[in-house]
Amino acid sequence: MTAPLDVLVVGAGPTGLALAAQLRTYRADFRIVDRSLDRVHESRALGVQPRTLEALAGFGVTDELVARGNPAMRLRMHLPGRVVRMPLFDIGLADTAYPFLLFLSQAETESVLAEHLAGQDVALERGTELVHLERTGSSVSCRLRRGDGTEETVEARYVVGCDGAHSTVRAQAGIGFEGHAYPQTFLLADLDVDGLEAGAVHTYMTGSGMLFFFPLGSPAPWRVLAMRPPGAPQAEVTLGLLQEIADAYTGDRLVLRDPVWMTDFRLHNRGAAHHRSGPFFLAGDAAHIHSPAGAQGMNTGIQDALNLGWKLALVCDGRAPEELLETYEAERAPVGRSVLRFTDRAFTLATSGNPVIRFARTRLAPRLAPLALRASGPRGLVFRTVSELGIHYRRSPATTGGSRPPRRGPRAGDRLPDLPRGLQARTAGPGWHLLLSGPPALWSDEPLASVVRGRDDLVGVHRLGGKSPWPSVAHGLVRPDGYFGYVSRGAHLEGLREYLDHWLPAQQG
Numbered sequence: 032m033t034a035p036l037d038v039l040v041v042g043a044g045p046t047g048l049a050l051a052a053q054l055r056t057y058r059a060d061f062r063i064v065d066r067s068l069d070r071v072h073e074s075r076a077l078g079v080q081p082r083t084l085e086a087l088a089g090f091g092v093t094d095e096l097v098a099r100g101n102p103a104m105r106l107r108m109h110l111p112g113r114v115v116r117m118p119l120f121d122i123g124l125a126d127t128a129y130p131f132l133l134f135l136s137q138a139e140t141e142s143v144l145a146e147h148l149a150g151q152d153v154a155l156e157r158g159t160e161l162v163h164l165e166r167t168g169s170s171v172s173c174r175l176r177r178g179d180g181t182e183e184t185v186e187a188r189y190v191v192g193c194d195g196a197h198s199t200v201r202a203q204a205g206i207g208f209e210g211h212a213y214p215q216t217f218l219l220a221d222l223d224v225d226g227l228e229a230g231a232v233h234t235y236m237t238g239s240g241m242l243f244f245f246p247l248g249s250p251a252p253w254r255v256l257a258m259r260p261p262g263a264p265q266a267e268v269t270l271g272l273l274q275e276i277a278d279a280y281t282g283d284r285l286v287l288r289d290p291v292w293m294t295d296f297r298l299h300n301r302g303a304a305h306h307r308s309g310p311f312f313l314a315g316d317a318a319h320i321h322s323p324a325g326a327q328g329m330n331t332g333i334q335d336a337l338n339l340g341w342k343l344a345l346v347c348d349g350r351a352p353e354e355l356l357e358t359y360e361a362e363r364a365p366v367g368r369s370v371l372r373f374t375d376r377a378f379t380l381a382t383s384g385n386p387v388i389r390f391a392r393t394r395l396a397p398r399l400a401p402l403a404l405r406a407s408g409p410r411g412l413v414f415r416t417v418s419e420l421g422i423h424y425r426r427s428p429a430t431t432g433g434s435r436p437p438r439r440g441p442r443a444g445d446r447l448p449d450l451p452r453g454l455q456a457r458t459a460g461p462g463w464h465l466l467l468s469g470p471p472a473l474w475s476d477e478p479l480a481s482v483v484r485g486r487d488d489l490v491g492v493h494r495l496g497g498k499s500p501w502p503s504v505a506h507g508l509v510r511p512d513g514y515f516g517y518v519s520r521g522a523h524l525e526g527l528r529e530y531l532d533h534w535l536p537a538q539q540g
């Protein structure tokens with residue numbers, strides 16, 4: 032009998048593609064299947080967050096994403112009688128090389144990731160649908176069906192459902208997907224617009240809702256998003272209907288033309304009861320769906336994938352304990368819940384017909400926006416949340432502060448900042464990275480070699496001297512996903528050794 036495949040990835044949307052890229056980096060034994068014959072060509076998600084750009088930089092694709100996209104950084108809030116000008120991101124982002132929200136269509140993001148995988152000789156098995164899963168002893172029997180009706184059964188140790196909102200993996204694993212649908216219908220189109228200032232996001236607010244224009248570039252210069260007016264018939268989306276809505280908000284100032292994609296949809300707010308059940312994992316839309324407020328959907332999915340891929344690869348390779356896989360749920364489920372909460376609040380604020388919220392939207396917002404512009408503290412906090420740079424895993428069992436956490440600088444569970452600039456690039460290679468702060472002579476070779484021995488193929492050592500994120504002598508171990516697993520003040524390495532012995536045991540011989 033042949034040994035089971037280590038990982039079957041179901042779905043080649045942005046989540047599945049990112050997962051495949053990381054599994055490939057660690058030379059995992061995996062396959063990736065998708066029932067569609069071709070990738071998505073519609074724009075869909077159009078904002079790539081700073082944290083996603085950082086996380087994808089390790090695959091060498093971020094420069095290409097930035098080159099294809101539009102790093103617009105301005106927001107124009109069109110209020111009755113005035114326009115409030117705000118930067119989209121301007122503070123709280125000193126520690127990233129990507130201090131902007133990149134506007135890029137999901138089709139382009141997927142195309143860049145798929146090209147990367149092709150360059151790494153990863154076969155995307157398109158036209159191949161997962162139809163049935165069954166646990167068989169220590170593995171899972173996965174029935175795949177191709178477009179011509181032929182079937183294949185694959186045994187796999189783990190199955191990751193990156194198969195979107197209607198996830199087959201989630202259903203077959205019996206994982207609930209609770210939440211609600213919003214009553215409103217939304218209209219969306221990619222098109223050209225005359226009369227809009229380029230390079231900015233435009234929002235129009237009224238008592239009945241909001242209208243948005245986002246700079247896109249490809250496949251069209253603009254994305255328009257609007258709520259179908261309450262009471263309007265559920266008619267097909269046409270350019271005429273969109274123009275009528277735009278006129279109502281903007282007073283005939285804009286001309287909409289040349290649409291390349293028009294659709295309508297309803298939004299949901301739902302989360303999977305678990306991100307993992309035995310050998311089944313859920314990532315991306317399979318685990319959480321919500322409104323596009325704040326451009327979190329695709330980004331959260333990609334970051335789910337990059338939290339999970341290296342864990343699966345190291346566990347399957349026998350380099351890390353099974354227990355490491357439990358930390359996926361512990362780390363990513365709270366992130367998913369917080370995105371559901373945040374997007375729900377933002378959605379309610381933007382659309383509610385409740386008189387108090389309407390008043391806040393149309394009367395208070397115009398007065399508060401300029402004040403908010405001056406209050407750097409809250410503004411910085413909002414930017415760090417939306418940019419996803421603020422995500423941390425401080426409460427995870429796989430992150431440990433040691434007995435002497437540094438008084439200042441990043442702590443265990445925090446993301447590795449790109450400050451001093453270049454730190455992330457220096458540690459972008461696969462594996463774990465041990466960062467040593469303080470005079471380089473303090474860190475003699477033998478104690479370091481003794482801690483790293485038996486896992487030196489997976490742990491890089493960096494003497495940072497004064498170019499470190501800590502102002503004093505300290506050491507920190509960065510995990511493959513760019514978060515600190517271990518951080519301690521001083522130069523005693525015993526706590527680090529214990530951490531490594533637990534999560535990355537030394538290989539014998």
Ligand SMILES: Cc1cc2nc3c(=O)[nH]c(=O)nc-3n(C[C@H](O)[C@H](O)[C@H](O)COP(=O)(O)OP(=O)(O)OC[C@H]3O[C@@H](n4cnc5c(N)ncnc54)[C@H](O)[C@@H]3O)c2cc1C
Pocket residue numbers: 041042043044045046047064065066067075076077078137159160161162193194195196197198199200219294296314315316317323326327328329330332
């Ligand atoms: C109209 C629209 C507009 C959107 N706008 C935004 C936005 O502005 N901002 C934002 O952040 N997000 C937006 N989203 C959401 C965003 O597109 C998703 O969050 C993102 O696509 C999630 O990626 P994913 O890889 O998890 O899932 P998906 O992109 O849904 O990919 C799932 C893949 O799994 C495959 N699959 C499904 N079932 C099976 C099976 N049984 N076997 C094999 N393959 C299977 C599918 O073919 C698909 O390729 C929008 C979505 C839509 C529909």
